[in-house]
Amino acid sequence: MGRYEERQKRTKWFEEARFGMFIHWGLYAIPARGEWVKSFERMTTKEYDQYFEEFNPVRYNPKEWAKLAKEAGMKYAVLTTKHHDGFCLFDSQYTDYKSTNTKCGRDLVREYVDAFREEGIKIGLYYSLLDWHHPDYPHYGDNQHPMNERVEYKDVKHNWVNYVEYFHNQVRELLTNYGKIDVMWFDFSYDNHRLKGTEFEHMSGETWGASKLVEMIRSLQPDIVIDNRLGGDARKEEPDEHGGDFVSPECMMPAEGELDALGRPIPWELCLTLNENWGYAKNKPWDYKTPENVIHMLVECVSKGGNMLINVGPNAKGEIPKDSIRILKEVGEWMRVNGDSIYGCGKCELAKPEWGRYTQNGKMIYAHIHERRVGAFRFEGLQDKLKKVRILEDGAELKLCRPWNGGDFPKDAFVELGVAGLYDELDTVLELELL
Ligand code: GLC
Numbered sequence: 001m002g003r004y005e006e007r008q009k010r011t012k013w014f015e016e017a018r019f020g021m022f023i024h025w026g027l028y029a030i031p032a033r034g035e036w037v038k039s040f041e042r043m044t045t046k047e048y049d050q051y052f053e054e055f056n057p058v059r060y061n062p063k064e065w066a067k068l069a070k071e072a073g074m075k076y077a078v079l080t081t082k083h084h085d086g087f088c089l090f091d092s093q094y095t096d097y098k099s100t101n102t103k104c105g106r107d108l109v110r111e112y113v114d115a116f117r118e119e120g121i122k123i124g125l126y127y128s129l130l131d132w133h134h135p136d137y138p139h140y141g142d143n144q145h146p147m148n149e150r151v152e153y154k155d156v157k158h159n160w161v162n163y164v165e166y167f168h169n170q171v172r173e174l175l176t177n178y179g180k181i182d183v184m185w186f187d188f189s190y191d192n193h194r195l196k197g198t199e200f201e202h203m204s205g206e207t208w209g210a211s212k213l214v215e216m217i218r219s220l221q222p223d224i225v226i227d228n229r230l231g232g233d234a235r236k237e238e239p240d241e242h243g244g245d246f247v248s249p250e251c252m253m254p255a256e257g258e259l260d261a262l263g264r265p266i267p268w269e270l271c272l273t274l275n276e277n278w279g280y281a282k283n284k285p286w287d288y289k290t291p292e293n294v295i296h297m298l299v300e301c302v303s304k305g306g307n308m309l310i311n312v313g314p315n316a317k318g319e320i321p322k323d324s325i326r327i328l329k330e331v332g333e334w335m336r337v338n339g340d341s342i343y344g345c346g347k348c349e350l351a352k353p354e355w356g357r358y359t360q361n362g363k364m365i366y367a368h369i370h371e372r373r374v375g376a377f378r379f380e381g382l383q384d385k386l387k388k389v390r391i392l393e394d395g396a397e398l399k400l401c402r403p404w405n406g407g408d409f410p411k412d413a414f415v416e417l418g419v420a421g422l423y424d425e426l427d428t429v430l431e432l433e434l435l
Helices: 001-008 013-016 045-054 062-073 108-118 159-174 210-220 289-303 324-339
Strands: 019-023 076-082 120-128 183-187 269-273 307-312 358-360 366-367 377-379 386-391 414-415 428-433
Touching: 001 013, 013 307, 019 062, 045 269, 062 108, 062 324, 076 108, 108 210, 120 324, 159 269, 289 307, 289 324, 289 358, 324 366, 324 428, 366 377, 414 428
Parallel strands: 019 076, 019 307, 076 120, 120 183, 269 307
Antiparallel strands: 358 366, 366 428, 377 414, 386 428
């Protein structure tokens, strides 16, 4: 079996799950200016350490987070175990810069894993390849390090081998000490233009020790799926071993889904924010997506053969913002009665209709109607191809018919409307069973 086939097999559950919760949480919730605050404000570690001394999320209860994810219809979750600031939300033996050494004294990852696993939600761990706390991560000249313009760091020697060993050891801890892990989500590879010709020019692939890292990951967690941000190429006919099991477009919807060099579909996951911020932020307007936006974006991802991982950013007390909760609960109400049109579904054999989108699962085609139509509802090209049509939400029949004014559309199928409450303003879903 080639790597393409292996990857298709490994990602079967992932492509059926379709919908996940991203969780960006850490010390940066205290300044509440986003997860890049240490870099954007060029903070020294000493300045940033005030948040380490203060961090005490007294109302952190991941059971509540897990219940929300379940209620929203999410099948997996991905929590930041270490973001770019280097702070570890888990009890690592390789650093003192960890949640168990803060006032809360808790292994936050342990509690997250236990709570989400209890709700039957698959476990994803995000781990930042960047580390703005570790002395052996390049400072001066690195694109985004907080100290990248500070000349006092210009001639500092960084023991890169030491840093790579450090982060490989932490990944080993995460994949050894917390049971079965389903998703490993690395972030991110990049080039350092000001460090051309040095060992830090290309922060990707073997600079991370990617081949050895992936080999270790797969030996510890054979069924895990890994994202593509280690810098390998997932689209080659024979994808790189460190090319990842899915590609991870960020806040940008692929035009037609993701294909490899041979035009074969490959797993992908759109990650996006719910309110324009990853980490908790109060210095920017919270431009929340509506429940309708979230549902339409999820349907678009699935209609193009992809997943959607949408983010919540809990605050310094350990609570998910109220608006995020409200929106995800409303999305969950739609998912509760329309989930069959999402889970296990993918790209439809039919072209995108003008009134919305199709998703498909075998002989079931799901029509997601986003616009009301004039007269009887018409399905282009489906005359004599349908066994029956039902409103997915309540199973009500929509009878196939030939309306008096349908003469111009002999190849198209029609259903009589005439039923109460057909249109759900969020997204009306009809289940079309093929003959
Ligand atoms: C971007 C952000 C990073 C966030 C990631 C999620 O890389 O810089 O903070 O974790 O997106 O995909």
